[in-house]
Amino acid sequence: MIHLVLVGTSHHHAPVELRERVALEREAAQALAAQLAEGGREAICLSTCNRTELYVAADDAEAAERDAVAALAALEPEVEPVLYRLHDRAAVLHLFRVAAGLDSLVPGEGEILGQVRVAHELGTTGVFLGRVFRQALHAGRKVRAQTAIGESPASVSSAAAALAEQVFGSLDGCSILLLGAGKMSEGASRNLRSRGAEIALVANSKTDRAEIEAALGTVDVVIASTNAPGLVLDADTVSRASQSRRGRQLLLVDLAVPRDLDPAIRDLDGCYLYDIDDLEQIVAETLSGRRREAERAESMVAEEAEKFHEWHASLDVVPAIASLRAKAEEIRTAELRKADPLLGRLDDSQRKAVESVTSQIVNKLLHLPTVRMKQAAAAADGVTYAEAVRHLFGLGEDER
Amino acid sequence: MAELLFWPALFFYGEAAVGYLGDARHPGRSGRLATWGVRLGWLAQTALLATQAARGDGFPWETWASSLDLFVWLVVSAYLIWGCRTPYRLLGLAVMPLAVALLVTARAGGGTGVGAASHYSTLFLVLHVGLVLAAFAGFTVAAGLSGLYLWQERRLKSRPVTILRRQIPALATLDALALRTVAWSVPLLTLGIAVGLARLVSRGDSMDAVIAATAVTWVVWCAYLGLRLLAGWAGRRAAYLALVGFVLVVVVRVVIQESHFG
Numbered sequence: 001m002i003h004l005v006l007v008g009t010s011h012h013h014a015p016v017e018l019r020e021r022v023a024l025e026r027e028a029a030q031a032l033a034a035q036l037a038e039g040g041r042e043a044i045c046l047s048t049c050n051r052t053e054l055y056v057a058a059d060d061a062e063a064a065e066r067d068a069v070a071a072l073a074a075l076e077p078e079v080e081p082v083l084y085r086l087h088d089r090a091a092v093l094h095l096f097r098v099a100a101g102l103d104s105l106v107p108g109e110g111e112i113l114g115q116v117r118v119a120h121e122l123g124t125t126g127v128f129l130g131r132v133f134r135q136a137l138h139a140g141r142k143v144r145a146q147t148a149i150g151e152s153p154a155s156v157s158s159a160a161a162a163l164a165e166q167v168f169g170s171l172d173g174c175s176i177l178l179l180g181a182g183k184m185s186e187g188a189s190r191n192l193r194s195r196g197a198e199i200a201l202v203a204n205s206k207t208d209r210a211e212i213e214a215a216l217g218t219v220d221v222v223i224a225s226t227n228a229p230g231l232v233l234d235a236d237t238v239s240r241a242s243q244s245r246r247g248r249q250l251l252l253v254d255l256a257v258p259r260d261l262d263p264a265i266r267d268l269d270g271c272y273l274y275d276i277d278d279l280e281q282i283v284a285e286t287l288s289g290r291r292r293e294a295e296r297a298e299s300m301v302a303e304e305a306e307k308f309h310e311w312h313a314s315l316d317v318v319p320a321i322a323s324l325r326a327k328a329e330e331i332r333t334a335e336l337r338k339a340d341p342l343l344g345r346l347d348d349s350q351r352k353a354v355e356s357v358t359s360q361i362v363n364k365l366l367h368l369p370t371v372r373m374k375q376a377a378a379a380a381d382g383v384t385y386a387e388a389v390r391h392l393f394g395l396g397e398d399e400r
Numbered sequence: 401m402a403e404l405l406f407w408p409a410l411f412f413y414g415e416a417a418v419g420y421l422g423d424a425r426h427p428g429r430s431g432r433l434a435t436w437g438v439r440l441g442w443l444a445q446t447a448l449l450a451t452q453a454a455r456g457d458g459f460p461w462e463t464w465a466s467s468l469d470l471f472v473w474l475v476v477s478a479y480l481i482w483g484c485r486t487p488y489r490l491l492g493l494a495v496m497p498l499a500v501a502l503l504v505t506a507r508a509g510g511g512t513g514v515g516a517a518s519h520y521s522t523l524f525l526v527l528h529v530g531l532v533l534a535a536f537a538g539f540t541v542a543a544g545l546s547g548l549y550l551w552q553e554r555r556l557k558s559r560p561v562t563i564l565r566r567q568i569p570a571l572a573t574l575d576a577l578a579l580r581t582v583a584w585s586v587p588l589l590t591l592g593i594a595v596g597l598a599r600l601v602s603r604g605d606s607m608d609a610v611i612a613a614t615a616v617t618w619v620v621w622c623a624y625l626g627l628r629l630l631a632g633w634a635g636r637r638a639a640y641l642a643l644v645g646f647v648l649v650v651v652v653r654v655v656i657q658e659s660h661f662g
Contacts, residue, residue: 152564162564166556169570247634249571270635272556285561 008053044123108149152286180226412441465511474537531592538585543646
């Protein structure tokens with residue numbers, strides 16, 4: 001019987017200094033999977049910034065685990081104590097949780113689904129591992145579609161972008177004024193640009209005030225993140241600029257401490273000001289919402305994993321079912337051949353009717369045994385049932 | 401028998417109103433059920449109106465109650481254009497209870513019956529009433545959009561930590577949709593008034609309270625369009641003006657009832 005073995009490490013077990021030493025580029029991950037798959041195995045290497053995991057499907061689980069551990073230890077010997085080793089059911093459930101983003105640093109983050117897909121494409125897969133990964137991707141997509149786990153932003157910069165969408169809808173064509181070019185504002189502007197917004201002006205301490213005020217009259221979003229000790233924009237300046245805005249909304253995001261934007265801007269018509277505290281509180285709330293959704297997602301993932309186990313268990317009885325059906329078909333055609341002198345008098349439509357009736361009899365007779373054998377396989381009695389069927393019907397005796 | 405179509409319409413609209421209420425508290429399945437309630441209720445009411453039109457003698461919506469029935473259908477039709485989208489479910493919370501209340505009122509006034517005889521069956525009347533009611537339905541939806549705009553704007557100003565939890569249309573989208581709805585409705589009202597005036601002149605009738613109230617409504621909505629398109633009005637001011645226009649729509653409806661049917 002084929003077994004699934006998982007060996008790997010993640011942000012739960014290893015610090016970034018260690019993880020980065022076993023992180024693999026695409027080509028290296030592909031080569032490692034191919035190396036592990038030698039000898040008729042199947043293998044996939046999933047390597048992201050938060051985890052490196054090797055999935056190997058093999059008949060000999062112990063040997064597969066040994067080889068996978070050795071492969072990771074060859075990259076970095078210190079990683080061995082923090083490697084986890086999971087087999088079969090536990091390994092499948094882990095993969096499904098990973099694909100659904102439930103094992104991620106931020107629950108429900110969406111990037112992992114794409115990374116699992118790429119790992120699957122680069123892996124050396126066959127029927128078994130291909131099926132595991134396809135079903136894992138299905139579980140991941142289902143969780144994202146049927147829960148709100150990935151809908152809310154998980155960082156200050158994505159929260160700023162989500163707020164901009166609450167004000168402007170599509171951000172295509174929206175323009176941004178960046179006051180200061182710190183790491184925080186860079187993250188926020190990158191998020192906005194990924195949604196279609198464009199940077200109109202990056203202002204620093206040397207930028208002309210008139211230029212900033214002119215930009216204020218036209219831009220849609222202002223992101224402030226300077227090191228200035230006092231206010232960079234006061235309410236009067238924004239109010240003057242608002243006169244030329246003709247009622248258009250203006251979203252101002254103040255990521256600086258001390259603050260760059262005058263809190264009195266909040267009182268201006270059409271201006272929406274959020275500071276770093278506002279955004280951090282919003283993110284904290286959305287993360288708690290994600291955790292609530294994660295509970296629902298866990299049960300969905302467990303359900304999908306169970307479906308996979310049923311399929312896997314049915315593999316035990318599939319050869320017996322196939323043999324049984326082949327035997328029945330063989331008997332049916334042989335008996336029809338025997339009756340050929342009688343059936344020869346029938347016209348084509350009558351012969352087709354006889355063919356159809358005998359096929360239906362065979363199918364109906366075998367339907368319940370087939371279903372029962374699959375059910376027994378799911379309950380771990382599959383091999384016993386399969387042996388019983390082989391014995392009762394003399395399946396495979398001809399070959400012996 | 402066809403009168404019985406009123407009940408499924410009322411049931412599904414009522415289910416939608418309750419569903420939207422549930423969705424406001426816990427977004428999800430109840431919102432989807434509410435949307436289906438709107439669709440099925442609208443289908444039932446459409447069947448009812450079609451039966452009224454088929455079996456009526458002339459124009460079947462000449463009484464205040466039957467015109468209210470038609471008005472509800474027009475409002476729900478206008479809402480359905482956007483209402484099926486998740487972010488607009490909150491608008492349903494405003495529209496559907498109103499639809500239920502008006503439909504019950506129409507029923508109480510005998511406006512949902514089938515086969516009523518008509519005293520006015522001229523093309524003028526059909527055009528006049530149809531166009532004015534369609535315009536009023538548009539203004540009602542525009543007022544709903546503006547109300548939602550003011551609510552969303554207030555949320556954005558007050559910065560609650562749950563601001564991103566609920567899917568609500570963006571401010572700019574609500575603003576643009578309200579403008580677009582009014583831009584369609586004003587020409588309809590203009591045409592409806594023109595047809596009514598032509599009929600008034602041909603019959604030699606004099607101005608009355610309804611005409612005066614309708615004219616004021618027309619002026620306000622034209623001003624809304626003019627201020628938005630020419631003077632650059634947008635956002636909160638435009639939303640308040642739309643609500644004022646809606647109050648006038650309600651006044652006209654009340655005046656019509658008092659003067660024509662009271």
